[in-house]
Amino acid sequence: MRIQDFHHTLTALGARPCHIGRINRAWLQGLALDHGTRHQQSADYFPLKVRQGLPALSQQLATLARIHTRHEAADASQRLLVELADGQMVESVLLPRDGLCVSSQVGCAVGCTFCMTGKSGLLRQLGSAEIVAQVVLARRIRPVKKVVFMGMGEPAHNLDNVLEAIDFLGREGNIAHKNLVFSTVGDPRVFERLPAMQVKPALALSLHTTRDDLRASLLPRAPRISPAELVELGEGYARQVGYPIQYQWTLLKGINDSLQEMDTAIALLKGKYGVLNLIPYNSMEGDSFQRPDEAHIRHMKHYLHAGGVLTKIRDSAGQDIDGGCGQLRARAADRIDLSRLRRKAAGQS
Ligand SMILES: C[S@@+](CC[C@H](N)C(=O)[O-])C[C@H]1O[C@@H](n2cnc3c(N)ncnc32)[C@H](O)[C@@H]1O
Numbered sequence: 001m002r003i004q005d006f007h008h009t010l011t012a013l014g015a016r017p018c019h020i021g022r023i024n025r026a027w028l029q030g031l032a033l034d035h036g037t038r039h040q041q042s043a044d045y046f047p048l049k050v051r052q053g054l055p056a057l058s059q060q061l062a063t064l065a066r067i068h069t070r071h072e073a074a075d076a077s078q079r080l081l082v083e084l085a086d087g088q089m090v091e092s093v094l095l096p097r098d099g100l101c102v103s104s105q106v107g108c109a110v111g112c113t114f115c116m117t118g119k120s121g122l123l124r125q126l127g128s129a130e131i132v133a134q135v136v137l138a139r140r141i142r143p144v145k146k147v148v149f150m151g152m153g154e155p156a157h158n159l160d161n162v163l164e165a166i167d168f169l170g171r172e173g174n175i176a177h178k179n180l181v182f183s184t185v186g187d188p189r190v191f192e193r194l195p196a197m198q199v200k201p202a203l204a205l206s207l208h209t210t211r212d213d214l215r216a217s218l219l220p221r222a223p224r225i226s227p228a229e230l231v232e233l234g235e236g237y238a239r240q241v242g243y244p245i246q247y248q249w250t251l252l253k254g255i256n257d258s259l260q261e262m263d264t265a266i267a268l269l270k271g272k273y274g275v276l277n278l279i280p281y282n283s284m285e286g287d288s289f290q291r292p293d294e295a296h297i298r299h300m301k302h303y304l305h306a307g308g309v310l311t312k313i314r315d316s317a318g319q320d321i322d323g324g325c326g327q328l329r330a331r332a333a334d335r336i337d338l339s340r341l342r343r344k345a346a347g348q349s
């Protein structure tokens with residue numbers, strides 16, 4: 001379901017923009033849709049037909065997403081396995097300091113070799129209302145002031161829904177535009193659409209290496225844009241919006257953690273309006289990748305810093321609870337007959 005469908009239904013019931021605005025804000029705060037204010041009860045505010053239609057609409061929104069399981073981690077993050085109306089599952093992660101990581105797709109077509117979400121391929125897109133519903137669920141647990149699109153899926157492959165959700169959260173959801181973070185492997189459409197948005201999100205570019213050939217093998221179905229070109233495009237966007245690009249670098253031992261790689265990263269990123277996030281690989285069962293040793297990761301950070309690149313080490317949240325993107329879902333899917341969900345996604349009975 002898209003947010004615009006929700007709004008069309010309200011308009012058909014006779015709701016005016018001011019009514020729709022109030023209903024939006026109630027939904028986004030996790031309150032009842034007919035929530036009144038201290039000064040004005042809903043009966044005095046909404047037209048009768050709107051009031052009569054709200055219970056059915058509330059029911060529809062409530063079934064968009066519900067918490068299947070909740071896992072609290074030692075680092076104050078919480079992973080939510082969220083069940084959608086058709087039984088598909090996605091992950092949302094409540095991050096420390098009022099952040100939330102949301103999913104934009106069930107599965108992902110890019111197929112990064114180190115990512116659990118990529119293993120299933122794309123099962124289906126999330127509607128914009130399903131993306132926002134993850135924020136609503138999280139807000140019932142604790143405040144959310146930052147939303148990062150770093151959960152399951154490639155936002156650039158579901159642009160209309162993701163941008164609609166960003167616009168809605170930025171206008172009505174009380175979230176600063178720079179606190180909406182669009183994370184992508186990079187796609188020409190991103191650099192056409194984002195600069196034209198009224199709500200311009202911050203951008204995270206999943207770079208992982210400066211080498212074209214290595215990037216092509218790690219991210220097999222990402223658009224073929226060279227790392228140098230990606231950085232140039234990212235720099236243009238960062239200068240336009242006034243907030244830095246976050247370059248993501250999932251650290252894989254012996255693959256993209258050499259000092260030679262760091263030297264080329266310095267050559268590419270020094271002087272750029274960005275920050276490099278080193279994300280130590282979060283291991284999946286039965287794979288061949290490893291994260292580099294702690295001492296090497298710290299050395300890399302200092303080396304990059306000394307070379308003039310602002311660098312941070314970012315562990316995936318909730319290391320003790322299947323912290324890698326897609327791992328919770330994968331475990332649950334082992335238990336709930338994945339093939340049935342695949343048939344459902346393909347529209348077969
Ligand atoms: C899951 S992706 C979702 C957003 C988008 N598809 C992207 O790649 O930027 C968010 C980030 O998680 C990282 N990631 C995926 N699997 C990981 C793993 N096993 N360990 C560490 N980081 C991982 C990716 O490299 C990416 O930077």
Ligand code: SF4
Nearest residue numbers: 108110112115118153
């Ligand atoms: S890292 Fe991002 S683009 Fe790659 S498979 Fe995972 S979700 Fe998709």
